[in-house]
Amino acid sequence: xxxxxxxxxxxxxxxEEAVEERVAQExxxxxxxxxxxxxxxxxxVEREMEGExxxxxxxxxxxxxxxxxxxxxxxxxxxxxxxxxxxMRRKTMKAGFEFNIMVVGQSGLGKSTLVNxxxxxxxxxxxxxxxxxxxxxxxxxxxxxxxxxxxxxVKMKLTVIDTPGFxxxxxxxxxxxxxxxxxxxxxxxYLKEELYVNRKPRIPDTRVHCCxxxxxxxxxxxxxxxxxxxxxLGKIVSIVxxxxxxxxxxxxxxxxxxQRIRQDLNANGIRVYPQTEYDEDPEDRxxxxxxxENIPFxxxxxxxxxxxxxxxxxGRKTKWGIIEVExxxxxxxxxxxxxxxxxxLQDLKDVTHNIHYETFRVRRLNESNLTVHGLAxxxxxxxKTEEESEGWRGGE
Amino acid sequence: xxxxxxxxxxxxxxxEEAVEERVAQExxxxxxxxxxxxxxxxxxVEREMEGExxxxxxxxxxxxxxxxxxxxxxxxxxxxxxxxxxxMRRKTMKAGFEFNIMVVGQSGLGKSTLVNxxxxxxxxxxxxxxxxxxxxxxxxxxxxxxxxxxxxxVKMKLTVIDTPGFxxxxxxxxxxxxxxxxxxxxxxxYLKEELYVNRKPRIPDTRVHCCxxxxxxxxxxxxxxxxxxxxxLGKIVSIVxxxxxxxxxxxxxxxxxxQRIRQDLNANGIRVYPQTEYDEDPEDRxxxxxxxENIPFxxxxxxxxxxxxxxxxxGRKTKWGIIEVExxxxxxxxxxxxxxxxxxLQDLKDVTHNIHYETFRVRRLNESNLTVHGLAxxxxxxxKTEEESEGWRGGE
Numbered sequence: 158x159x160x161x162x163x164x165x166x167x168x169x170x171x172x173e174e175a176v177e178e179r180v181a182q183e184x185x186x187x188x189x190x191x192x193x194x195x196x197x198x199x200x201x202v203e204r205e206m207e208g209e210x211x212x213x214x215x216x217x218x219x220x221x222x223x224x225x226x227x228x229x230x231x232x233x234x235x236x237x238x239x240x241x242x243x244x245m246r247r248k249t250m251k252a253g254f255e256f257n258i259m260v261v262g263q264s265g266l267g268k269s270t271l272v273n274x275x276x277x278x279x280x281x282x283x284x285x286x287x288x289x290x291x292x293x294x295x296x297x298x299x300x301x302x303x304x305x306x307x308x309x310x311v312k313m314k315l316t317v318i319d320t321p322g323f324x325x326x327x328x329x330x331x332x333x334x335x336x337x338x339x340x341x342x343x344x345x346x347y348l349k350e351e352l353y354v355n356r357k358p359r360i361p362d363t364r365v366h367c368c369x370x371x372x373x374x375x376x377x378x379x380x381x382x383x384x385x386x387x388x389x390l391g392k393i394v395s396i397v398x399x400x401x402x403x404x405x406x407x408x409x410x411x412x413x414x415x416q417r418i419r420q421d422l423n424a425n426g427i428r429v430y431p432q433t434e435y436d437e438d439p440e441d442r443x444x445x446x447x448x449x450e451n452i453p454f455x456x457x458x459x460x461x462x463x464x465x466x467x468x469x470x471x472g473r474k475t476k477w478g479i480i481e482v483e484x485x486x487x488x489x490x491x492x493x494x495x496x497x498x499x500x501x502l503q504d505l506k507d508v509t510h511n512i513h514y515e516t517f518r519v520r521r522l523n524e525s526n527l528t529v530h531g532l533a534x535x536x537x538x539x540x541k542t543e544e545e546s547e548g549w550r551g552g553e
Numbered sequence: 554x555x556x557x558x559x560x561x562x563x564x565x566x567x568x569e570e571a572v573e574e575r576v577a578q579e580x581x582x583x584x585x586x587x588x589x590x591x592x593x594x595x596x597x598v599e600r601e602m603e604g605e606x607x608x609x610x611x612x613x614x615x616x617x618x619x620x621x622x623x624x625x626x627x628x629x630x631x632x633x634x635x636x637x638x639x640x641m642r643r644k645t646m647k648a649g650f651e652f653n654i655m656v657v658g659q660s661g662l663g664k665s666t667l668v669n670x671x672x673x674x675x676x677x678x679x680x681x682x683x684x685x686x687x688x689x690x691x692x693x694x695x696x697x698x699x700x701x702x703x704x705x706x707v708k709m710k711l712t713v714i715d716t717p718g719f720x721x722x723x724x725x726x727x728x729x730x731x732x733x734x735x736x737x738x739x740x741x742x743y744l745k746e747e748l749y750v751n752r753k754p755r756i757p758d759t760r761v762h763c764c765x766x767x768x769x770x771x772x773x774x775x776x777x778x779x780x781x782x783x784x785x786l787g788k789i790v791s792i793v794x795x796x797x798x799x800x801x802x803x804x805x806x807x808x809x810x811x812q813r814i815r816q817d818l819n820a821n822g823i824r825v826y827p828q829t830e831y832d833e834d835p836e837d838r839x840x841x842x843x844x845x846e847n848i849p850f851x852x853x854x855x856x857x858x859x860x861x862x863x864x865x866x867x868g869r870k871t872k873w874g875i876i877e878v879e880x881x882x883x884x885x886x887x888x889x890x891x892x893x894x895x896x897x898l899q900d901l902k903d904v905t906h907n908i909h910y911e912t913f914r915v916r917r918l919n920e921s922n923l924t925v926h927g928l929a930x931x932x933x934x935x936x937k938t939e940e941e942s943e944g945w946r947g948g949e
Contacts (some may be wrong), residue, residue: 244899
């Protein structure tokens, strides 16, 4: 069907022209200085740009040869490429985005308070059951609450997944299992949505973008339950370990405890966020190295405001002073907030999508249920109608 | 497995609390004014935010109930959600993006010149074959050339797909077929990449984001070949029709010709970009309506610069004056550039992905080759290694 001859001819012609172009370019560069003052002259702009070699591909299915980079100063005027950044910004602001955060740790470590402090609103409900039996559930139950938080015109659908009952039992064997299941179920749900023949233009994202693991401020070392949990979950989700209620530690105790935890994580091969292997470039590496040297952040949460030197500050008041949550000299709450929201939120989403979800997808497609003799498949008829959760976008 | 009772109990409790919360909130609002001057007081911030009703879902697989919107003024401080916009911006700048533009129209309408004028560089090669036979090819051949254009730190991999031979024959029957095939082949290629078990984190995008269709400035009406081409292609790709070499038309002729083309497009049910049905919101509609009232843009391209009133301008010099390409009083080149680059580039990519590609995907998965008894399937072994084209990202 395809003609081979013209291809060869054109390639040869292109190669010959490339040589001519280089010569032409050199000539142009020589003569540029002389022409400067000429009024109403015609500049052959074409010539000035013939720096790169072009190979014209003569048939539709051939791969696209890449012809080097044309940088700003090579252009004969302003194109406006970077306008795409504003176009994306506008679209993101209109569409909003999802962020799903899971908090794990035994009861009484202030998980809800911390999340409320992070998002400056009551996005997580404290347990307030009237009797003991409901307060201490016998199994780990997962509870999720979603809110849309809008700030400066940007809408975030925040889902906080709480895990009451984790680590609260006499025997905590396998208490991570409901959590592992939950994380995987969200990947499964996303995968199904992606594989449907008729699918939504925007797949609802319930995947856990971040799992904040609360370590009690014991000042000792990682407990077996911490090691077992993070070992397992670190493989399927981005874990951010933190030292909760860190106001019980002196500065020296805090540094020592943090150091020991980092050693323990290392010794047990536990992978926490941000992971070195997912640094995108040297710039990222430098930024993330600073974070890695400093984890786990020792934090204090509160939903109470106090007056300090005439300013309202979030803090915990004691007889011996006020620990200010957002004061970097007092605790590392702001480091945590910067990581989760102000510098790495999009990266947490990207790592979830590109690393954890892809890993799940490969494993899942190689399993039996979605595969027949090495073929991945989708049943379109099985789709459930889940339209209700998408009303938050775009509407006021 | 799942306990039904706690769910019911919690729902009831939540509903009761919601009522209490509203009462509490009203009380708080009443008393706020009185408390203003109190020094070092404790504000129960929790109370101030209990405006929304939360339903706690007690089991992991239940869908997430959405609890209304918390707006900026409801937050007890700055969270920093909009930092995600800068994070995305930074990531886009690092990663770069792809834009693939196809130009279609008979030879001599200045397709290459116009594309070079749009991107202020020699991104499309003019035909310059030495003999007649090569100049006029007997069939429509597709040629693609890629360049990376970098401006203000934003990298765009631009691929220009030219279609020499289109409309140049005595008998132009089916001359759109190679073009239809090319467009569909790129969708097919993307679909395969998406369905592989082991796939790339970023699927190389060769899909045609925009097809600029060149109408000769006849001053008459759409020719049968124009109608036939746009009818077919308008269903699978975003078409932007333009009047080429518009300097041959007086202002009155231009307006009349444009009007007649719009009527012809309408009468033939031809869908060109931007299509009303894909407007995202009323704001978009108003913006796009203005564009729709004004298509097809009557343009002039050039790669020559002239001095006009001491300024260098892109233009075509004649004995009777200089037509300035970027002067809105002279021609509509800037309208076209704004549409393709400065205001709608991301939308062209989004419409390609969300509308045209999805339409192709549904049709393709319902066909035989990728489907067995209504099941879509992928063979992982068939993957070709096409790593070579991805070297442009991130590299200098």
